[in-house]
Amino acid sequence: MNKTVNQKAWFLVLPVLLLVAFNAIVPLMTVVNYSVQETFGNNVFFWAGISWFEDVLRSPRFHDALGRQLTFTFTILLIEVPLGVIIALAMPRKGIWVSVCLVLMAMPLLIPWNVVGAMWNIFALPEIGLLGKTLNAIGFDYNYTRQTGDAWFTLILMDVWHWTSLVVLLAYAGLVSIPDAYYQAAKIDGASSWAIFRYIQLPKMKRVLTIAILLRFMDSFNIYTEPSVLTGGGPGNSTTLLSIDLVKIALGQFDLGPAAAMSLIYFLVILLMSWIFYTVMTRDEANQ
Amino acid sequence: MLELKNIAKRVGAETHIHPTSLEFKPGSFNxxxxxxxxxxxxxxxxxxxxxxxxxxxIWFGGVDVTGVAVQKRNVSMVYQQFINYPNMSVYDNIASPLRVGGVDSAEIKRRVGAMAELMRISAMLDRRPSELSGGQQQRTAMARALVKDSDLILLDEPLANLDFKLREELRDELPKLFGTRECVVVYATTEPTEALLFGGVTAALHEGRVADFGPTGDVYRQPATLTGAQVFSEPPINTVKVNKSGDRVSADGNVNWAAPADLPDGDYIVGIRAHHIVPVETPGSVPIDGTIKIAELSGSESMVHFDAFGSDWVSLSHGVHPFDAGAAATLYADMSACFYFTPDGKLVRSGETGGGR
Structure with missing residues (x-):
């Protein structure tokens, strides 16, 4: 059978194409352009080939920042995902408390990121902050501006406070979509609450949890504002995550070439890891 | 035997079930x-x-089980939605009630195999529920409910979410599955046809009350109450207020017909099912003049909604009878087949059998 050929339909794709071009492809290409050139200012550029990429990949500074980034991301994932699921399970399913809980949960998500950073910066100050002062008063030698461990503790606590809600909301959405009949059927079978969680709630939440983990992974890998306001990457370089290091190189030292090369590697790392995450988490369904 | 003794259910200010007493015998299909x-x-x-x-x-087998928890009663339930454990194989799903019950694995294997055979899902035992069609998913859920020897099996509109073909297929098989069992089977449905196909015993429910209860055929042919007749009629039963005096029954002077000899004078509500009003005149039928509202013609049946002396009427007839909406038409009611109810809805005389129940 002959299909009607109508190429005019392509015009409908044009707006999206233009939009994506301007907000993604063009900026990305600019970065690609910088990453293969050297400049000493005055808009004069020299061809540098892939030397920047080699430099970045070999530099211990990049390795350290990447290591810190991975530690941060996996720590917060290990805390936020189980914690989010536990909170979602504990939330009421009906009644007026549902909206109260949802609003309370959504609150941290509504606060601008730099405000979160500033809040925790003050909150954790050992001399005047509520958290810092309390910790010192009960006998901990706590000072996040000077001690690496304390800085990490504060950074992770802040992220957990800020973002666990996202996991809670997604997990909760997954939970309330389970028909009542499943719980009744389990009750008739005499299933324990662990069995209900293991065989009904968890499998039914799988899809939303996949999304939650992916979102939290990407966002935490991209995180900049909050740690930058909280610790500025310090003390020393101890909390300098990839994005903070990138800004230091690009805007602090104005090394456009290495910064561009690093951006691209950074981007590829996120892309690759998201793909791995997604493939692993959806492998079950793909097999079937 | 399952006995409900005057049970009622209220949630807040709402009454979901008014005081109800029913008895279900072992081995019965209700x-x-x-x-x-x-x-x-x-x-x-x-x-x-x-x-x-x-x-x-609530009493079961002569014991009061009102306060007994569900897992301690020997009950199975099948729902309208296809309820299976999502990440277990079909085999594990069917085996799950037996495993909780502590049955040994050789016995589980034998019973799951037999049940899968009966449900015709033997080839799917290794799959997950999400890989099955709706009909197969519901077969799995039913297998899970039937595999343990429950005393009470509850089926809550199990076929409602299936498409027509699958529904007919399962509907044919269902009664055979329970044939030899000594359990009480209770099957909920919204469809009068389904009730008639299954036979057994029917309780017609309306707004939390039992409008009628008895052998399905009797409830259909001699509904004890008007509400019962309304629940058990699809399309809806036509009703009209009439007065009987002498040898004539008259509906507000609009139409009248010969009264049955055994009917005392007085006011009645007449109920007449849609298939007793047809577009073709038959001997002894009563002509009703009306205005056509909607005519739905399927391949072999015509359903006509029409308006006559201020009330809505439905006619269901064999064959295709084209009508134009808005046109005047005459339809013929076989009043010898109608029910006479008292004004408060109690059956006085059934046209299908004569007399009451």
Whole structure:
């Protein structure tokens, strides 16, 4: 059978194409352009080939920042995902408390990121902050501006406070979509609450949890504002995550070439890891 | 035997089930017939023990089980949605009630195999429920409910979410599955046809009350109440207020017909099912002049909604009878087949059998 050929339909794709071009492809290409050139200012550029990429990949500074980034991301994932699921399970399913809980949960998500950073910066100050002062008063030698461990503790606590809600909301959405009949059927079978969680709630939440983990992974890998306001990457370089290091190189030292090369590697790392995450988490369904 | 003794269920200020007493015999197939929100599901949950009645008692096999938790009663339930454990194979799903019950694995294997054979899902035992068609998923759920020897099996509109073909297929098989069992089977449905196909015993439910209860054929042919007749009629039964005096029955002077000899004078409500009003004149039928509202023609049947002396009427007839909406038409009612109810809805005379029940 002959299909009607109508190429005019392509015009409908044009707006999206233009939009994506301007907000993604063009900026990305600019970065690609910088990453293969050297400049000493005055808009004069020299061809540098892939030397920047080699430099970045070999530099211990990049390795350290990447290591810190991975530690941060996996720590917060290990805390936020189980914690989010536990909170979602504990939330009421009906009644007026549902909206109260949802609003309370959504609150941290509504606060601008730099405000979160500033809040925790003050909150954790050992001399005047509520958290810092309390910790010192009960006998901990706590000072996040000077001690690496304390800085990490504060950074992770802040992220957990800020973002666990996202996991809670997604997990909760997954939970309330389970028909009542499943719980009744389990009750008739005499299933324990662990069995209900293991065989009904968890499998039914799988899809939303996949999304939650992916979102939290990407966002935490991209995180900049909050740690930058909280610790500025310090003390020393101890909390300098990839994005903070990138800004230091690009805007602090104005090394456009290495910064561009690093951006691209950074981007590829996120892309690759998201793909791995997604493939692993959806492998079950793909097999079937 | 399952006995409901005056049970009622109230939630807050709402009454879901008015005081109800019913008896279900072992080995019987019982149907709860009623529209959505009639209280079928609530009644089943009360029977199962998933909900506690606010009043009354539930007895099973001569024992009061009102306060006994659901997992301690030997009950199975199949739902309208296809409820299976999502990440277990079909085999594990069917085996799950046996495993909880502590049956040994050789016996589990034998019973799951036999049940899968009966349900015709033997080839799917290794798959997950999400890889099955809707019909197969529901077969799995039914297998899970039937594999343990429950004393009470509750089926809450199990075929409602299936497409027509699958529904007919399962509908044919269902009664055979319970044939030899000594358990009480309760089947909830919104469809009068389904009740008639299954036979057994029917309880017609309306707004939390039992409008009629008895052998399905009797409930259909001699509904004890007008409400019962309304629940058990699809399309809806036509009703009209009439007065009988002498040898004539008259509907507000609009139409009249010869009265049955055994009917005392007085006011009645007449109920006449749609298939007793047809577009073709038959001997002894009563002509009704009206205006056509909607005519729905399927391949072999015509359903006509029309308006006559201020009320809505429905006619259902064999064959294709084209009508134009808005046109005047005459339809013929076979009043010898109608029901006479008292003004408060009690059956006085059934046209299908003569006399009451």
């Amino acid at each position: 149907i709860l017939l009623g529209t959505t929100l009639a209280g079928k599901t609530t009644l089943m949950q009360l029977m199962a023990g998933l909900e506690k009645p606010t009043a009354g008692e």
